[in-house]
Amino acid sequence: MLQPTLPPFAHTIVPPLGETYFDLLIASDAHFHRDYTSGAVLADMRILGPGVTMPGASPKKKQDGPRLTPKEKLALQSANAATLRLPGALTCAAGDVFNYSRYNSTVKLLSQAAPTYAPKRRTLAWTVRLIQEIYDERYKRDTSDIGGGEEFEEMDEERVAAARAKEEVSGEHLHSREHAQTQTHTHMYPKHPLRLLLTRPLP
Amino acid sequence: MFPIFVVDLFSKKYGLKSLVESTTWDLLYSCDCLRGMYADVEVFCRFLEMSYDADELLYYCYVRSLTQSVLNANFKTHWADAGRQNNPGNVGFDRRPPVLALNRRECNYIAQTIFIRNQGEEVESEKQMFSDFMGSVDGALADGAVDSSEFMKIAVERYFATRPGEHTQDAVGEDANEYANEGGAAPPLAPSRSEEAAAAAAAAVEEGGGEEEVAFTR
Numbered sequence: 001m002l003q004p005t006l007p008p009f010a011h012t013i014v015p016p017l018g019e020t021y022f023d024l025l026i027a028s029d030a031h032f033h034r035d036y037t038s039g040a041v042l043a044d045m046r047i048l049g050p051g052v053t054m055p056g057a058s059p060k061k062k063q064d065g066p067r068l069t070p071k072e073k074l075a076l077q078s079a080n081a082a083t084l085r086l087p088g089a090l091t092c093a094a095g096d097v098f099n100y101s102r103y104n105s106t107v108k109l110l111s112q113a114a115p116t117y118a119p120k121r122r123t124l125a126w127t128v129r130l131i132q133e134i135y136d137e138r139y140k141r142d143t144s145d146i147g148g149g150e151e152f153e154e155m156d157e158e159r160v161a162a163a164r165a166k167e168e169v170s171g172e173h174l175h176s177r178e179h180a181q182t183q184t185h186t187h188m189y190p191k192h193p194l195r196l197l198l199t200r201p202l203p
Numbered sequence: 204m205f206p207i208f209v210v211d212l213f214s215k216k217y218g219l220k221s222l223v224e225s226t227t228w229d230l231l232y233s234c235d236c237l238r239g240m241y242a243d244v245e246v247f248c249r250f251l252e253m254s255y256d257a258d259e260l261l262y263y264c265y266v267r268s269l270t271q272s273v274l275n276a277n278f279k280t281h282w283a284d285a286g287r288q289n290n291p292g293n294v295g296f297d298r299r300p301p302v303l304a305l306n307r308r309e310c311n312y313i314a315q316t317i318f319i320r321n322q323g324e325e326v327e328s329e330k331q332m333f334s335d336f337m338g339s340v341d342g343a344l345a346d347g348a349v350d351s352s353e354f355m356k357i358a359v360e361r362y363f364a365t366r367p368g369e370h371t372q373d374a375v376g377e378d379a380n381e382y383a384n385e386g387g388a389a390p391p392l393a394p395s396r397s398e399e400a401a402a403a404a405a406a407a408v409e410e411g412g413g414e415e416e417v418a419f420t421r
Contacts, residue, residue, distance in 0.1 A: 074221060098232050102252045106206035106231060110224050117225055119232035124241070124297045125282055127233040130226075131247045132279035137212055138205075139264035 074117070092119050205250045205260060243352040246359060255363055263359040269313045270351050274303050304348040310340045313354075336361055 025032075030043040089099045098119055100107055209230075213223045231251070238248040246263065249255045255263075271277060281300055293299065305313070318333040339357050343349045 074225075092232055098235065100231060100235075103206075103231050103235075105204070105253050106209065106227065106251055109206055109210045110227060117228050119225075119228040121236055121296065122229050122233040123295075124237060124299055127230065127237060128241070128243060128299075129279060129282040130230060131234075131243060132282055134209055134212060134247075135264055135267060136279055138208060138260065139268060141208075142261050142264060 090118070092121070205253070205257070209251070241352065242350065242356040246352075246356050255359065258366075259359055259363055262362050263355060266313065266317065266355050266358045269316055270305065270355060273305065273309050273313055274351060276303055278303075303351045305351050305354050306348045307341075307344060310344075310349065310354060311337065314340070317358075 025043050025045065028045055030045050032041055032043045034040070035042055089097050089101070092098050210223065210227060213226055217223050217226060234244050234248050234251070237244045239245065246255075250260055250263075267278070281303065284300060314333055314336050318336065319329050336358070339361055340349060340354060343353055343357060
């Protein structure tokens with residue numbers, strides 16, 4: 001840290017204790033100002049007894065910066081991201097450059113033509129959990145399309161019971177995970193590329 | 204199209220346009236940072252960038268569903284608590300739950316479920332597909348087990364590489380010629396059934412026993 005140079009008054013007023021006194025003022029975060037009539041440098045300070053607090057002083061809440069609303073935060077991130085505008089790339093919250101050109105099919109779906117949001121690097125767990133959720137939803141949709149049914153976990157007792165009741169009435173199969181797998185297998189098996197590759201005539 | 208599905212899903216989940224956009228951007232950026240290190244993220248990125256299409260996606264989800272059944276686990280729930288691993292180094296951005304590994308027997312069971320139907324006159328080709336796939340899996344086994352995400356990645360890669368059409372050897376050969384004409388290096392050939400694997404598969408078929416019978420219990 002850059003230390004301020006010792007002002008002349010510290011030597012002139014009390015030469016042996018000047019430096020110590022100056023250090024005390026710096027440590028107390030004293031505010032120095034110049035008296036333009038006399039040219040002297042002054043510092044205001046108040047010495048309080050032990051355990052005495054300043055009247056009217058309240059404990060301050062720790063705050064790194066001004067409190068922002070989510071909208072303001074997004075605006076601030078946009079302003080930060082605006083420092084770099086390259087086609088297919090943008091600056092992230094951490095300052096790295098993210099080249100998103102290979103994900104253009106996804107980026108095009110987002111409303112803003114020129115992205116202004118500065119992406120954040122999330123944790124591995126957050127990322128993979130979201131990915132797994134997407135796969136779950138997709139598989140649920142696909143199996144529903146294929147078999148006209150719905151996949152659900154066997155642990156979901158209410159739905160299993162409801163499906164069993166329906167099965168008893170209508171004679172339909174239980175739409176469980178196993179059922180969804182069987183449906184998918186039946187749908188996919190005939191067009192599995194390995195099978196096509198092995199059964200087609202050689203050139 | 205998979206990206207449309209993802210953005211639609213986020214729209215339903217989050218509602219607010221700004222939240223949908225920020226989540227999508229965060230997901231894209233995080234995946235891009237992690238894709239080389241984790242098999243499941245790598246595969247997801249390939250779906251997002253449309254290297255793999257809807258057929259591969261359905262196949263991957265199917266294999267994933269089988270894997271969950273065999274492991275008696277739900278991947279989403281598993282990843283919901285990343286701090287379970289009793290390891291002082293398991294902190295920070297890359298904190299993860301314990302690896303869900305498949306042993307060879309379990310891999311065998313899944314592969315049998317995918318490939319073997321034992322119907323009609325296709326038994327031999329089924330066995331060939333099966334042993335071909337298990338050949339790839341054997342290459343990835345370490346201490347008799349393979350990470351489930353790596354197993355699923357192998358499955359979808361094999362599926363993609365053997366798809367007839369643009370990804371077959373002929374098409375790749377044409378690409379290689381184009382590269383050669385431009386003075387560049389030839390792109391790597393798509394992985395295909397190697398002669399060794401084919402010979403091993405044929406030998407297994409000749410022996411009549413094929414692969415071991417699996418009476419699977421877990």
